[in-house]
Amino acid sequence: MSPFRYHVFICDQGKPEGMPCCAARGSARVIEVLRREVAAQGLSNEVQITACGSLGLCDRGPNMVVYPEGTWYSNLTPQDIPEIVRTHFQGGSPAVRLAHQDAPALKAEILSQREKMLAAQRSREAAGVLPDEVSNTLRAFQESRVLLTAVEMDLFSAVGSGAGAQEVSGRIGSHPRATEMLMNALTGMGWLRKQDNIFFNTPLGTRFFVAGSADDARAPTLHLVYLWNTWSTLTASVRAGTAVFQREMADRGEEWRQAFIAAMHRNAQTRAPQVANTVGTEEVNRMLDVGGGSGAYSIAFANAKPSLQVVLLDLAQVLPIAEGHIARAGLAGRIQTRAGDLRADKFGEGYDLVFVSAICHMLGPEENKDLLKRCHEALAPNGRVVIQDFILEPDRTAPKSAALFALNMLVGTANGNTYTETEYAAWLGEAGFREVRQMRLPGPAGLIVGRRG
Numbered sequence: 001m002s003p004f005r006y007h008v009f010i011c012d013q014g015k016p017e018g019m020p021c022c023a024a025r026g027s028a029r030v031i032e033v034l035r036r037e038v039a040a041q042g043l044s045n046e047v048q049i050t051a052c053g054s055l056g057l058c059d060r061g062p063n064m065v066v067y068p069e070g071t072w073y074s075n076l077t078p079q080d081i082p083e084i085v086r087t088h089f090q091g092g093s094p095a096v097r098l099a100h101q102d103a104p105a106l107k108a109e110i111l112s113q114r115e116k117m118l119a120a121q122r123s124r125e126a127a128g129v130l131p132d133e134v135s136n137t138l139r140a141f142q143e144s145r146v147l148l149t150a151v152e153m154d155l156f157s158a159v160g161s162g163a164g165a166q167e168v169s170g171r172i173g174s175h176p177r178a179t180e181m182l183m184n185a186l187t188g189m190g191w192l193r194k195q196d197n198i199f200f201n202t203p204l205g206t207r208f209f210v211a212g213s214a215d216d217a218r219a220p221t222l223h224l225v226y227l228w229n230t231w232s233t234l235t236a237s238v239r240a241g242t243a244v245f246q247r248e249m250a251d252r253g254e255e256w257r258q259a260f261i262a263a264m265h266r267n268a269q270t271r272a273p274q275v276a277n278t279v280g281t282e283e284v285n286r287m288l289d290v291g292g293g294s295g296a297y298s299i300a301f302a303n304a305k306p307s308l309q310v311v312l313l314d315l316a317q318v319l320p321i322a323e324g325h326i327a328r329a330g331l332a333g334r335i336q337t338r339a340g341d342l343r344a345d346k347f348g349e350g351y352d353l354v355f356v357s358a359i360c361h362m363l364g365p366e367e368n369k370d371l372l373k374r375c376h377e378a379l380a381p382n383g384r385v386v387i388q389d390f391i392l393e394p395d396r397t398a399p400k401s402a403a404l405f406a407l408n409m410l411v412g413t414a415n416g417n418t419y420t421e422t423e424y425a426a427w428l429g430e431a432g433f434r435e436v437r438q439m440r441l442p443g444p445a446g447l448i449v450g451r452r453g
Contacts, residue, residue, distance in 0.1 A: 002067070002068060003048075004045075004046060004047060004048040005046040005047065005089075006046065006047045006048070006066055006067065006068075006089055007047075007048045007050065007066070007067045007068075008034070008047060008048065008049045008050065008065075008066050008067075009050050009052045009055070009064065009065050009066075009067075010022075010027065010030065010031055010034065010049065010050070010051055010052065010063070010064040011027060011051075011052055011054055011055045011061060011062060011063045011064070012027045012028060012031060012051040012052070012062075013052075013053045013054045015058070015132075016132055019058075020058040020059045020061065021054075021058050021061060022054075022058070022061030022062040022063055023061075024061075025061040025062055026062060026077070026078075027051075027061060027062035029078055030062045030064075030076050030077070030078055030081065031049070031051055031062075032078075033078040033081045034049060034064075034081050034084075034085075035049055037081050037082055037085045038085060038089065041085055041086075041089070041090060043085070043089055043090070046089070047089050055072075055110075056109075056110035056111075056113050056114055057072075057074055057106075057109060057110060057113065058113060059113075060074035060075050061074070061075075061076075062074075062075075062076045063076070064076060066088060066094075069094065071088070071094040071099050071100075072099065072100040072106060073095070073098050073099055073100070074100065076098070080095075080098055083095050083097070083098065084098060143189055145228070146182065146186060146189065147186070147189070147191065148221075148224060148225050148228060149182065150182065150186055150191070150209070151209055151218055151221045151225065152222065152225045153172045153174060154172060154218065155168065155172060155179075155182070155183070155186075156191075156201055156205045156206070156209035156210050157209070157210050157211040157218075158171040158172045159183075159192065159199055159200065159201050159205075160201075160210070161200075162198050162199065162200045163198065163199060164197055164198055164199070165179045165180035165183055165197075165199070166179075168183065168199070183199050187199065190202060190204075191204065191205050192205065208221075209221070217266065219258065219259060219262035219263075220262040220263035220265070220266040220267075221263075222255075222258075222259035222262070222263075223259040223260050223262065223263035224263075225259070226256050226259060226260075227408070227412075229245070230243070230245055230408075230411045230412045231407075231408070231411055233245045233411050234407060234410070234411050237410050237411045238410070242410070242414055242415070243410065243411055243412055243414060244411075245411070254317075257317060257321075258321070261293055261294050261318060261321045262294075264293045264294055264296075264358065265293070265294035265295075265296050265325065268293075268294065268296035268297060268357075269296055271441075271443065272296045272297045272299070272300035272301075273300045273303070273304070274441065275297065275300065275357075275388060275441065275447070276297070276300040276301045276303075276304040277304065278439055278441060278447065279301075279353070279355075279384075279386050279439075279447070279449070281301060281304045281305040281308055281353075283352055283382075283384075284301070284305065284308060284352040284353045285307065285308060285309065285352055286308075286309050286310075286311075286350060286351045286352050286353075286380075287301055287308060287309070287310045287311070287351060287352065287353040287354070287355060288310075288311050288313065288347055288348070288351045288353070288354045288355065288378055289301075289310060289311070289312045289313065289355050289357075290313055290342050290347065290354060290355065290359060290371075290375070291313065291314055291342045291356070291357070291358070291359045292312035292313060292314050292322060292337075292355075292357075293314060293318060293321075293322065293358075294321055294322055294325050295312055295321075295322035295323075295325045295326045295329075295335065295337075296325070297355060297357055298310045298312045298322075298326070298331075298335045299325065299326060299329045299331060299335070301353075301355070302329075302334050302335055303329075303331075308334065309334055309336075310334060310335045310336070311335075311336050311337075311338055311348070311351075312326075312335055312336070312337045312338070313337075313338045313339075313340045313342065313345075313347065314337070314339070314340070314342075315339065315340075315341070316339040319337045319339060322337055323337055342359060342371065343363070343367065343371070345374075346374060346377070346378075347374055347375065347377070347378035348378055349377065349378055349379075349380075350378075350380050351378050351379055351380060351383055352379070352380055352383045352384070353379075353383060353384050353385075353386065354375045354378055354379055354383070354384070354385045354386070355385075355386050355388070356371070356375065356385065356386065356387045356388070357387075357388040357389070358388065358389060358445075359371070359387075359389070360387060360389050360419065360424075361389050361390060361405065361406075361409050361416055361417065361418050361419070362409065362413050362416045363413075363415060363416060364414075364415030364416070364417070365419075365423070365427070367415065368419075368427055369427050369430060369431065372385065372427050372428055372430075372431040372433070373430075373431045373432075375431070376431045376432045376433060376452055379452040380452070381452060381453075382451060382452060383451070383452050384449055384450065384451050384452070385428070385433060385449070385450050385452075386447055386448075386449050387424060387447065387448040387449075388445055388446070388447050389418070389419070389445055389446070389448075390402035390406075390418040390419075390444060390445055390446075391418075391419070391420065391421055391424070391438065391445070391446040391448065392406075392418050392419060392420045393420070394420055394422065396420065399444060401444040402418045402444065403418070405418050405444075406418040421438050421448065424436070424448045425448070428448070428450040431450075432452065432453060433450030433451060433452060433453070434450070434451055434452075434453050435449075435450065435451040436448065436449070436450045437449055
């Protein structure tokens, strides 16, 4: 029994450069056109499309097999897709011009390809060659740095609707020869398209990195540019046991601060309403958002309950950014901003909820104990503290994102780390909280909740 009339498997596997594979022969574009054509013909509920690994005909890619008949197509181009959709998916008969007709020959070719692949694997294993996945991890920084440099220099905006390297270099203030080298690499990576020495943005670059686009992500991505500098000190930080290139937010400059808050805001925009809904606001009339940054969470909680009053506490340099977001949300009358130092200041009293998001990982254990004691003092009886942060499993190796983020704190802070549920529970208990529990949410971070006695 099949829930769909047709189930299409189409290979999108990539291999090292120089080796034949469907990805190198344009499978991504074929898949894109296939999905679009199926939708255009109103067949999305009848045809299930699954991108898959090798189908064994690497020299003939892109390859596709359609079930339940088991019809094989090879050497596909985007221009072939409408015929397959019309003849096979709508008409019910394979597109004869494009389909394999000799099943025994097809099987023999697949088995021959498989044997060649296994022989190559045995040869590499005998020679002690690094596996491809290891080599790719070791070299991953190269493509990352190329894209970060393009974003840093606002290259995609300079390309605009199409431009040569000389023209782009004049717009971004770079060397023409080096700019062309960078743009050639971006083309090889799929971020640009080149025709007659004119470069054009691909859809991804246009959507996310051209100034003024609806989903312009350049500002938050610049935060990763700055992280590149701190992560380059990882070896020295491991030797020293702490960051060797570390400054407080107040000392890092306006450009760094704008990028950091933009990155935090982009991450929080879709998550914040989910967090507010999970935490609940029935018992909450006054809320304190400690280190509230862009105001995304204050806005989400205020939107969840029209009568809720919020105080957002952060550094004076950050508050203008938050106030801009709050004003655009129409909540200036219900969200008050207050300048303060979350490491030392008293928070006031009488709050029903104290929200601490993405703060504890910046601090050491003793600093977190002190922070949570001040949160306890700020709460009304029966009020809650909610911590949102990366939460490690007991052996501290998972989730992987949390284990990696611990290193981000190593290179960027004096004492920061990521912590386990047990550690948070101990600190909360010591601060006087009860009913401590974890609330799991999709994504890399979780919630730890404690109630004041």
